[in-house]
Amino acid sequence: MTSADSPAAPVNGVSNEILFQEKLWPSWWLWLTAAGAVAASALVMIPMGVVTTIIGCIVVAAILALLLYFAGPTLTVTSQYFTAGRATIERKFLGEAQAFEKDEAFAQRGPKLHGLAYMCMRGWVDPVVTVPVLDPEDQTPYWIVSSRKPAELVAALNRR
16 A cells, blocks of 8 residues: 555545544553563663663663554544554445444454454453445455444444
8 A cells, every 4th residue: 555545545536534543552551561571671681780771771661662552553434444453444345333342342352253354453452343344255254443432433434
């Protein structure tokens, strides 16, 4: 996909406005865990000297911050496309979206999960949204994505 083909760019002269966008940032406890890992690395490196420890902690913190940043995908709904993480699909191929929370979300992520579904889920986000794929040439039955704002995502996806 080129920058001219990005979901927010006009396609064939038709506006492609953003209807919904959400970054699935890691939860606070994951950032706290990363800070603990930096502290633990300091304990390991302290025998090598203070300067080495400071440089090592900065490197470890930067690596962990980058990993956490890139672990959180972005969900984007435009008038023509739905993008979840690295995958994009035209909305004309999507059916009616549904949101699930708590026990229903657990069931969708586990016992009811279809093996061919496209999954963009994160363990630190409980609610999920499922969207059927109506394209007869696509063997993917539906997309299932995590969202902290499932009602807003469903409203944007079901807006025609």
